[in-house]
Structure formats: C-alpha cells, structure tokens
Amino acid sequence: MRQLAALPPVPYQPEALGEALRQEQAWVAVAWVGDYILARQALPDLVYALPAEGTLLWMEHYVIPRGARYPEAALRLLNYLLRPEISAQITTRSLWATANEASWSQVHLEPELQALIFPPAEALSNAELTLPLSPEAEMTYNQIWEQFLRDRSTSAPTPSASPAPR
Incomplete structure (x- = not known):
C-alpha cells in the first residue's frame, strides 16, 4: 500500500485524461471506453486494451x-x-x-x-460485475481506504526514488 501512496496524485477527471497523458502526468490509466475515446482526441496514438486477466x-x-x-x-x-x-x-x-x-x-x-x-x-x-459488499466487507474496505489515505498524506513522493516495500 505504501508504494501506491508514494505515487504522485493524478486526479481522475475523464475529460482531462488525454491531456494528463499527453503532458506525461500519467503514462497509464484505467478508463472506461468512452473516456478513452475522448482522450484519444487529444492523443491519437493512445492505445486501449482489455486485460486478458479480466476487467x-x-x-x-x-x-x-x-x-x-x-x-x-x-x-x-x-x-x-x-x-x-x-x-x-x-x-x-x-x-x-x-x-x-x-x-x-x-x-x-x-x-x-x-x-x-x-x-x-x-x-x-474474465470480466466481472462488482456487486454490493456485505456490511462487514464494506467496513473492511473503508478501513483499508482510510489507511491508504493516511499513508498517502504522510508520504512525500520523490520521482527519482522507489518507495520501500512495506
């Protein structure tokens, strides 16, 4: 989780996805196909792929x-x-x-x-539909998310250094 927290923040804004990639604020992104089609207008060489492992x-x-x-x-x-x-x-x-x-x-x-x-x-x-979580799983999810946000707020991203594994 610390490795994710150490990455520089890139806000998810579907309408700005192409611009973020063009300006190298991001090199890869998870996007819905509609967002990709919009982003491709700003970056014609952008490639969309569905992972064989699933989506x-x-x-x-x-x-x-x-x-x-x-x-x-x-x-x-x-x-x-x-x-x-x-x-x-x-x-x-x-x-x-x-x-x-x-x-x-x-x-x-x-x-x-x-x-x-x-x-x-x-x-x-191999695609899956996400279904609602049970109350217990929702609580676990929220705890993990809160920990991620805490780690992110205390980590200082440095572009040249790799974050230490946890």
Missing part, C-alpha cells in the same frame, strides 16, 4: 424513486428511452454501450468504435 463491467440504472412526484411520467420517459431505435441513437451519439440488446443492430458506428463499445464475448470472458 470490471459496469452498468447504469434507470430508476424511479419511491417518492417520485410524477412516477407515471418517469415511467413513460423510461419506456421511451428503452425503445430500441432511441436506445441505439443514444449509443451512437454518446459512444456508451447499452444493455438493450434489441437496439444493437441499429447502432451504426465505424467498425473500430463498434468493437470498442461492444467488445466480443471472448474479450470479456
């Missing part, structure tokens, strides 16, 4: 809060957004994948972008 899957959720003032209107909006032709338009314009499989054939992008947004199944064979 995290993510998803967005449409929800209607229990106390919503106009739940019927919200439901109509969700039904509209989930229509295959609308879902395909959203993906085509935003360059973010959709889980709405009925819309996939209606997404029309350059083949390279299509392959990034919808990677082949074999590229995701």
Whole structure:
C-alpha cells in the first residue's frame, strides 16, 4: 500500500485524461471506453486494451424513486428511452454501450468504435460485475481506504526514488 501512496496524485477527471497523458502526468490509466475515446482526441496514438486477466463491467440504472412526484411520467420517459431505435441513437451519439440488446443492430458506428463499445464475448470472458459488499466487507474496505489515505498524506513522493516495500 505504501508504494501506491508514494505515487504522485493524478486526479481522475475523464475529460482531462488525454491531456494528463499527453503532458506525461500519467503514462497509464484505467478508463472506461468512452473516456478513452475522448482522450484519444487529444492523443491519437493512445492505445486501449482489455486485460486478458479480466476487467470490471459496469452498468447504469434507470430508476424511479419511491417518492417520485410524477412516477407515471418517469415511467413513460423510461419506456421511451428503452425503445430500441432511441436506445441505439443514444449509443451512437454518446459512444456508451447499452444493455438493450434489441437496439444493437441499429447502432451504426465505424467498425473500430463498434468493437470498442461492444467488445466480443471472448474479450470479456474474465470480466466481472462488482456487486454490493456485505456490511462487514464494506467496513473492511473503508478501513483499508482510510489507511491508504493516511499513508498517502504522510508520504512525500520523490520521482527519482522507489518507495520501500512495506
């Protein structure tokens, strides 16, 4: 953990990812494919790779809060957004994948972008969805994170020296 804490901080700002890489504030980054596509505008030689060892899957959720003032209107909006032709338009314009499989054939992008947004199944064979932690695991996670922040605040990063292993 001390090795991570000794690294110079690079705030995660998806819109500034390409600039941070171009200015060599970072040489590698973990990014969602949409962030990579944006970063590639600033750095055309940027390469995106899905690790064979696996990666995290993510998803967005449409929800209607229990106390919503106009739940019927919200439901109509969700039904509209989930229509295959609308879902395909959203993906085509935003360059973010959709889980709405009925819309996939209606997404029309350059083949390279299509392959990034919808990677082949074999590229995701080791990918995992993160699920909510149990209360005990959440507490452990928070303790580790707090320790990381404490270590980070007391370490003085020096670019020329390697941090000592813990």
